[in-house]
Amino acid sequence: NRRITVHDIARAKERGEKWPMLTAYDAMTASVFDESGIPVMLVGDSMGNCHLGYDTTVPVTLDEMTMLAAAVVRGTRRALIVADLPFGTYQEGPEQALRSAVRLVKEAGAGAVKLEGGERSHRQIAMLVQSGIPVMGHIGLTPQSVNSMGYRVQGRGEEAAQQLLRDAKAVQDAGAFAVVLELVPAELAAEVTRSLTIPTVGIGAGEGTDAQVLVWTDMMGLTGGKVPKFVKKYADLREVMSGAARAFAEDVAQGGFPGPEHSVH
Ligand code: KIV
Numbered sequence: 001n002r003r004i005t006v007h008d009i010a011r012a013k014e015r016g017e018k019w020p021m022l023t024a025y026d027a028m029t030a031s032v033f034d035e036s037g038i039p040v041m042l043v044g045d046s047m048g049n050c051h052l053g054y055d056t057t058v059p060v061t062l063d064e065m066t067m068l069a070a071a072v073v074r075g076t077r078r079a080l081i082v083a084d085l086p087f088g089t090y091q092e093g094p095e096q097a098l099r100s101a102v103r104l105v106k107e108a109g110a111g112a113v114k115l116e117g118g119e120r121s122h123r124q125i126a127m128l129v130q131s132g133i134p135v136m137g138h139i140g141l142t143p144q145s146v147n148s149m150g151y152r153v154q155g156r157g158e159e160a161a162q163q164l165l166r167d168a169k170a171v172q173d174a175g176a177f178a179v180v181l182e183l184v185p186a187e188l189a190a191e192v193t194r195s196l197t198i199p200t201v202g203i204g205a206g207e208g209t210d211a212q213v214l215v216w217t218d219m220m221g222l223t224g225g226k227v228p229k230f231v232k233k234y235a236d237l238r239e240v241m242s243g244a245a246r247a248f249a250e251d252v253a254q255g256g257f258p259g260p261e262h263s264v265h
């Protein structure tokens with residue numbers, strides 16, 4: 001009954017096994033996914049949008065990430081927990097990246113960290129890996145750069161495709177154990193996957209990647225408003241929860257709750 005490790009992840013690619021990753025931001029939800037056999041959970045900085053009410057991932061702090069990652073670790077027994085390095089906590093250089101990642105590993109108990117960028121983050125990834133911290137890369141659409149790149153499909157056109165391939169190689173050469181490909185054309189994601197020995201984790205990247213990740217609040221229908229086109233909706237939790245809240249309100253108003261079985265005498 002040990003946790004899944006990056007070595008298990010490497011073996012999965014050798015065997016050609018595809019695996020799922022879900023985001024998680026709290027202990028209770030994480031425990032459900034852990035019991036459901038989700039092998040890898042990402043404490044994504046998407047917590048900024050999903051959980052903390054920000055408009056983007058940019059404002060998420062290392063303190064916020066550390067607190068929520070710790071909760072996810074406490075709520076799980078089997079899954080490998082990957083924590084995102086928030087914007088501004090690694091761009092200064094390898095030393096800053098190490099300082100930040102050490103907090104996520106030591107204080108929160110994360111088993112790995114994720115950071116955005118290919119060639120531009122090569123030195124940071126190498127430093128963490130050399131220090132014994134497994135790193136998941138993240139290329140293609142990198143939401144922390146929303147102010148400069150927007151939320152557009154990445155890797156379209158020959159030049160951009162070549163850059164994506166170079167970024168993927170840079171992440172692998174720096175020692176990362178896996179790499180997220182976000183919002184890139186399916187054919188290109190499949191080509192990147194074939195060209196790497198480490199697994200690719202796709203989101204909006206088609207069916208050719210080694211693994212798939214989704215933001216849990218999107219795929220279970222809890223997110224209010226629009227979700228990206230690449231999301232498949234597996235449940236409608238917003239409907240379930242608003243139904244329960246309305247039923248409770250109605251009960252209280254009408255005297256349907258509490259009943260005798262909910263009272264002590
Ligand atoms: O923060 C996040 O949820 C992510 C995934 C979408 C890969 O980085």
Ligand code: NA
Pocket residue numbers: 044045046057084
């Ligand atoms: Na993220």
